[in-house]
Amino acid sequence: MKNNAVIPSSAWIFLIWLILMTLLPFSLILGMSFLQRTDLGNIVFAFSLKNYQQLFDWVYFKVLLKTLWLAFGATLSCLMIGFPVAYFLARVQGPMKSIGLILLFIPFWTNFILRIYGIVSLFGSNGLFNQLLASVGAPQASILYTRWGVYLGLVYNYLPFLVVPIYSSLEKLDPFLREAASDLGATRFQTFRKVILPNIKEGVLIGSLFVFIPMLGEYVIPDLLGGAKEAFLGKVMVEQFFILQDWPLGSAIATVLSVLLLGALWLQNRWTSKNQQPQSQELGHAI
Amino acid sequence: MLLHLEAVTKSFEGFQLHPLTLSVERGEFFSLLGPSGCGKTTVLRLIGGFETPTSGRVILNDQDITRLPPHKRNVHTVFQRYALFPHLTVSENVAFPLHLKKLPSAEISERVKESLKLVEIEDLQDRRIHQISGGQAQRTALARALVGKPELVLLDEPLSALDPELRMKMREELKTICKKVGITFLLVTHDQEEALQLSDRIAVFKSGQCLQVGTPKSIYEDPSDTFVARFIGAVNEIPGDIQGEASSETGEIALSSPLGVFKLKKNGHSLPKQVSVILRPEKMRLLRSKSTTQENLMEGEIQDLIYLGSRTEYAVKIGQSTFKVFEQELERLKKRRLNVGDRVFLAWRGDDAIVLPQST
Numbered sequence A: 001m002k003n004n005a006v007i008p009s010s011a012w013i014f015l016i017w018l019i020l021m022t023l024l025p026f027s028l029i030l031g032m033s034f035l036q037r038t039d040l041g042n043i044v045f046a047f048s049l050k051n052y053q054q055l056f057d058w059v060y061f062k063v064l065l066k067t068l069w070l071a072f073g074a075t076l077s078c079l080m081i082g083f084p085v086a087y088f089l090a091r092v093q094g095p096m097k098s099i100g101l102i103l104l105f106i107p108f109w110t111n112f113i114l115r116i117y118g119i120v121s122l123f124g125s126n127g128l129f130n131q132l133l134a135s136v137g138a139p140q141a142s143i144l145y146t147r148w149g150v151y152l153g154l155v156y157n158y159l160p161f162l163v164v165p166i167y168s169s170l171e172k173l174d175p176f177l178r179e180a181a182s183d184l185g186a187t188r189f190q191t192f193r194k195v196i197l198p199n200i201k202e203g204v205l206i207g208s209l210f211v212f213i214p215m216l217g218e219y220v221i222p223d224l225l226g227g228a229k230e231a232f233l234g235k236v237m238v239e240q241f242f243i244l245q246d247w248p249l250g251s252a253i254a255t256v257l258s259v260l261l262l263g264a265l266w267l268q269n270r271w272t273s274k275n276q277q278p279q280s281q282e283l284g285h286a287i
Numbered sequence B: 001m002l003l004h005l006e007a008v009t010k011s012f013e014g015f016q017l018h019p020l021t022l023s024v025e026r027g028e029f030f031s032l033l034g035p036s037g038c039g040k041t042t043v044l045r046l047i048g049g050f051e052t053p054t055s056g057r058v059i060l061n062d063q064d065i066t067r068l069p070p071h072k073r074n075v076h077t078v079f080q081r082y083a084l085f086p087h088l089t090v091s092e093n094v095a096f097p098l099h100l101k102k103l104p105s106a107e108i109s110e111r112v113k114e115s116l117k118l119v120e121i122e123d124l125q126d127r128r129i130h131q132i133s134g135g136q137a138q139r140t141a142l143a144r145a146l147v148g149k150p151e152l153v154l155l156d157e158p159l160s161a162l163d164p165e166l167r168m169k170m171r172e173e174l175k176t177i178c179k180k181v182g183i184t185f186l187l188v189t190h191d192q193e194e195a196l197q198l199s200d201r202i203a204v205f206k207s208g209q210c211l212q213v214g215t216p217k218s219i220y221e222d223p224s225d226t227f228v229a230r231f232i233g234a235v236n237e238i239p240g241d242i243q244g245e246a247s248s249e250t251g252e253i254a255l256s257s258p259l260g261v262f263k264l265k266k267n268g269h270s271l272p273k274q275v276s277v278i279l280r281p282e283k284m285r286l287l288r289s290k291s292t293t294q295e296n297l298m299e300g301e302i303q304d305l306i307y308l309g310s311r312t313e314y315a316v317k318i319g320q321s322t323f324k325v326f327e328q329e330l331e332r333l334k335k336r337r338l339n340v341g342d343r344v345f346l347a348w349r350g351d352d353a354i355v356l357p358q359s360t
Helices: A009-032 A050-055 A058-091 A095-109 A112-123 A128-135 A147-172 A175-183 A188-216 A220-225 A233-242 A247-275 A281-285 B040-048 B090-100 B105-118 B134-147 B164-181 B192-198 B216-221 B226-231 B329-334
Strands: B003-012 B015-024 B029-033 B055-060 B075-078 B152-156 B184-189 B201-206 B209-214 B236-243 B252-257 B260-265 B274-279 B285-287 B296-307 B311-318 B321-328 B343-348 B354-357
Touching: A009 A247, A050 A058, A050 A247, A058 A095, A058 A147, A058 A188, A058 A233, A095 A147, A112 A128, A112 A147, A112 A220, A147 A188, A147 A220, A175 A188, A175 B075, A188 A247, A220 A233, A233 A247, B003 B040, B015 B040, B015 B055, B015 B209, B029 B040, B029 B192, B040 B055, B040 B075, B040 B152, B040 B184, B075 B134, B090 B105, B090 B134, B105 B134, B105 B164, B134 B164, B164 B192, B184 B192, B192 B216, B201 B216, B201 B226, B209 B216, B209 B226, B226 B274, B226 B354, B236 B260, B236 B321, B252 B274, B260 B296, B285 B321, B296 B321, B311 B343
Parallel strands: B029 B184, B029 B201, B075 B152, B152 B184
Antiparallel strands: B003 B015, B003 B055, B201 B209, B236 B252, B236 B274, B252 B260, B274 B354, B285 B343, B296 B311, B296 B343, B311 B321
């Protein structure tokens, strides 16, 4: 594929925006990650890989692994809850569909921070959840300010972002495919496994990456729901910048995160391009 | 008798299928013909199992399948938009029903090959669905429906998504393929020419009701009502009143109409007083001058003509109505060339006319 086209003038605005807002800051971060700092937090312009070495210290590496693991688990949970929801929304017709979709999006009319505080009040020691537990005589569950709190917050917040791509790929699916499969002898389960699933696989993968990627860099949720003990990559990074005044190390963490994101995006790109090969040139002289 | 519908009805919002009783013989090519919204697709979906009848029974091969889900029926469908599986190749699509039957893979590949050969797309077997044209998709869908050797194949407007030229070609090939495989076919179409060309028998539908079942010839030559007559082929209509009784020797009856008095043949049906006389364009002759003839004559003026090579189609204005007449070009050189505005006479024989009760 050659792309020799002259860039249209409207695209320049976008390009300049991209350079100013993404490429430039990213280059600054990348550059900074190879610098050092004095004990007072002043930056020393001397090339060094010390920051990256530091990341492989168990202290930081553990955080990285834990973050990956938690994001992965939360994505999987989103998938397990979100898939049936998306499937239901795509199958159901009439008012149930609109009600379902509205319910899915209503939380987004509320401020993100408020929603997180909503979770805090629901799951706090005097929250509705623990009151319910108490009323049936069960012991209190301390979810808040543990990794389960972070996990809950992640799943709750990112669920719709997974439901939507799965829902839309189900909606795009020709409804006659289901009928054709059943017509040719497939049971409902076979239809799902052999026809529906292979055709929405892409939507599911994209949706999963869609939630997995931002989860990795999440700061607010671990900060508000995880408490002081729970180190999370995004949180550690912010701390480097604003509390410990170690901008070069913070930049190194940011760079590692960005590389992870780019890797995930590259994977996603590969999956999608594999399944959508360009139209055959021979199409022209087909009957 | 392979398929029998027994007083089948279906109603949903805004539509009702009147009790339908219909039989399709084994090996027959049967068509359901009608305009869109007439219920023909509903009938097909009832047979395929995608809908359940409100009442009545569907019997396939002496077995009541009324409530059987689609995957348990030995009936396969070629869908209007083919519904090929986009994640599979052409040959994987065709193999799909065989894999479900868990046949040994040697047999699967054998039968897939055979099917692809039948529809002449062996060389496309490894193509993806988005890499083939409409006509090729049509063939793939047909191969997929035939490969499982079902008792009945349902064709849901299979040619309507193709462009006209390809449609004509595919129509002929479809006929050849159907004759070759000897399976029973049930076609749903709104294209009367398609139904006439392909079918052994046709059922004509209008707003949820089956009006007539018959061979293409009987439906064209002897339609049961004016709707069927108008739907199959071009018609000219003369509304009028029957005058008196049929004469006993000739069986002739007289029709008085705004266009004059005409002689008709009594055809056995008992007719009401008010009738519609249907004349097919090819059953009328165009005369340059008034001649003495036993036929009915009408005088008019040429309003329009379309030269089509093998024939010319004329629109002749008589009184307030316009008549369509086809003239074969076989004697053209002998005849005077006609132009718009020329006075002409239309001659037709009483026994070529179809006499039907006037539709309300």
